[in-house]
Amino acid sequence: MTDEFEPRIVAFLCKWCSSAGSDLAGVSRMEYPSNVLPITVMCSGSVSPLYIFSAFNKGADGVLVSGCHPGDCHYLKGNYYARRRIALVKKLLEFIGLESQRFQMSWVSAAEGKKYTQVIKDFVKEIKPLGPQTKLRRNQ
């Protein structure tokens, strides 16, 4: 048996949509990789860029921010703010040479258990070939 690299993905999931979506995937017994460390947040708009940098700093191989679809935000506008902020973080991380696949954003509603599993499957598939994320990881 070979030890295949299993990436660790930190997922910031909004409580109202994406987290519920991941729950739905769970209770519906949909199969998806177990690489995700989910962190439920109140809103994708509440994800500070610091959380993202810190996740990479503490060894995440990938970071996902997932929120409600535009127009569906429980707080009306949070996901629009997130969209702007995440776009900037993404550009910045690419600029310093981090693989762009390692940081992603998705819209997943509470009903989209299936989409959630697909997002995770794709994420894992895309970053597996990249190997562990060592660039921003703290050297212990």
Added chain:
Amino acid sequence: MEKILTKKSFSKWVKKLESYKIYAPVKNDDLWNYEIIDIPESIQLDYPNTVLSPKTIIFPQREIFLEFKASNEEGLEVKEILPEEKPAVIFGVRPCDAIALTLTDNVFKGDFEDPYYWKRRNQTILIGLTCNIPPSFDCFCLSVDGSPHSKDGLDILMTDLGDKYYIESLTKKGNQLINLAKDCFEEPKVTDKKDLEEIHANSEKQIKRQIKDIKKIPKKLKGMFDTPFWDKESLSCIQCGICTYLCPTCHCFDINDEVASSAPLKGKRVRTWDNCQFPDFTMHSSGHNPRPDKSSRLRQRILHKFQYFVELYENFQCVGCGRCISKCPVGIDIIEVLDKVRDYGS
């Protein structure tokens, strides 16, 4: 011991020192700093001031003190981590930076000897280079008991005589280095000695900046603690750490635990540089801060160097390298500040 080393033989000598870690000033882009040298031929000794002094080798910005981890037996295990045992030679040490180490020695010796500092200090040999011309416009070593050809704290002083170096070995450690490559060296001629003296005398004339009547400063400062002088002088200070981090004599530090895992507990206790210009340096956990503003923090820097240190060790804690002046983002000029101190109230 006094010798002559032709510039051609220099790298031959360095090659013989293969059992040592060799440091020398290296240029990256426009920046000179001490780095470990792998290729002896690459050493260049016509450098201006390095940004950081050799302090960074003896007193690195990060030093691991110990490792800790949870253990079954006693609940906790603590392991001392001392610096690696590896003799080192630093080439191209400016005489002022060598004096600086003799000053920090005062702090790290005494009742509580610092094992990390001394481990590095004792296994490092310092080879100085006379500043035939000052490496910076802001040099003022002559004002603070230094000189461009000072031997204090050095094991060997090299002086560039054009196509050769005049080598003055000052300690046993220095002699050993020379004895490792005896055939690289020649005996100095009378003319070499004459050239050396001439260059040394001339090097002093090249130092343009000075602090007049510096001996009066410590006493004067004593009476200035509560004056508004510091408010005015600190107006342009932005509270960064450049002056202290670049200073070859500044040695303040912080100790922190870096936790790799909280359960089971595992981590390191590390020392990092810290400095008196940062607001959180003296802040109590209650929020009270004995040095609450930039005026009191600038005052601490000046008083520490030119009053407290003198009271404790009879030396200024300043070697006149000029780094804090050249690199200050807002042009705070310690020479000017001390000139004003001297003339304050008169």
Added chain:
Amino acid sequence: MDHNVYIPKLAKIIEIKEEVGGSRPIKSFRTHFINKNDFSHRCGQSAMISVLGKGESMISISSSPFVKDYLQFSILKMGRVTTALHEMQVGNVIGIRGPYGNGFPIEEWKGKNLVFIGGGIGLAPIWSVLNTALGKREDYGDLMLIYGARTSKDLVFNDELKDLKKKITVFLSVDVEEEGWKEFVGFVPQNVTDKKPSPKNSITVTCGPPIMIKFVIKALKDLGFEDEQIYTTVENKMKCGIGKCGRCNIGKHYVCKDGPVYSWAQLKNLPQEY
């Protein structure tokens, strides 16, 4: 070099006592070194307590040097390290290095009356010197303790104070009136003025919050105490505890090494940076 000054010696917590509850809780910890060593302190000295993973904090040793079975620290919950200590249980392991600081010059006080004045957690360093004096009772004259806190619940060593009252004069106070309180109501400096300790052949030792110390000194001066008769302790932020890291200095004095005990005669000539 026999021992690395920065490496703490491991010690087990053998007893924890809750002295004060509420929002500014104080606990006393008795600790026992895991390995035998030559740690021995003078009264008024402190030690660097490590909670590995959180950091270190300088804490004064409240047990007297005569006690050999354990070291006691009474600790106010204040920041990262002290909060972690408050969460610890008997049997947990901490690190201790030291002892540090000058301690009280109690040898020089032989034959004198000693007046101890404390506020809040300030009783901890006093406790060590007070018990040292009690341990050599015959060496000293009259002993008196004037101690106060915000409320009766904030008084530390409550049980021990009851015993102490049988041996020496103890005056307690609380800042504001409360039901059932029969002793002095008001701030500690006011109690000092009220109880009028005599300056004759006396030494006073004052520990507490800086503002209290300031007014106690004023009260003592009014009662006729000379600067040389007034001793106090100073606190500053510390990291190394051995006069190197550079943050606790008052002028050329490093409080960790040269302090924390100063006579007012010394302290009044130093810059006010504490």
Added chain:
Amino acid sequence: MVNVEDIKKEAIRILKEGKVKYIIGYKKSTNGSMSVPAFIESSEDVENLIWDPTCVYNLTRFLVDEKRRKAREKNPDERPVGIIVKGCDSRAIIVLLQEKFINRDDVYILGISCETTGVLDEKKLSKKLNGKKAEKVEYDEKNNFAITTADGKIKVPADEILAERCLECRANFPAINDVLFGEKVERKSDKPFESLEKIESLSKEKRWSFWKEQLDKCIRCYACRSVCPMCYCDECVVDTINFAVTADTTAEEKAQRIKWVEKSPATSENFVYHLVRAIHLAGRCIDCGECERVCPMDIPLRFLNKKMEKEAKELFDYDAGFDPDQPSLVSCFKDEDPEDFIR
């Protein structure tokens, strides 16, 4: 050309009339040709004021100090502070106004137009002079600088030693001012983000090794943060203890504070620090270039901020420091903001 005597005249007037409490301007340093910040309290001191290509500092940073000092004073002098600003610096004032960090009547703005040149880069100057010491640098006719050394005076085309930011200038005179010196001549660069291209065009791995090499040099002196007028947070992610500690702050609050960044100057920690700074300055940085100028380790920090400035412009058509009434970049959005990167 700007005549420094005009500035002095105005400075004397506003000080004599008591219009301002003091003026933040430039004076000559004691150790060379460069200027240093000057805090002018009386009309006698006005004599020291200078204006030349060495006036590189963005003095608006001192408005942060002024605000803090005022907050500590019991009866603060409510008069405005006079401040000399260039075009770029004036954009900093606009951001500070936009964020309501200062009020318009806190400052009396003495605006200076850089006209067709700008200010110099000290490192370029030193290279140009082969390490020789400049005694004086002045504006000269025809976009030249006149440099005096011990050997005499030489003329150098300004572009050869202009600060990088001036070559990419987007505001060569202060749009906001109470009095303006010099001509409102446009010298806007049509390629304000050109310098970025040399990094953007590198491969991902080359970009990484570039930034790793650069940020590994960082000694965490925080000069970049200290010099920045936008870095006015009371509490910064890299500081070790809570700053907003009051009598009510509980021990738990202090103990539970997350240590996001270790003090050790390791690659990982340096990156978090600089990334946080870059993202926090997105839509706020006005490219005064001070962070890069002051860095003792020559880290090209300006590129990080410049990249964010460029993305704000290209993705959201957002420009910092031109309109005090616009919302900040990350507290607003448009329905049509790009989302092609979202799954």
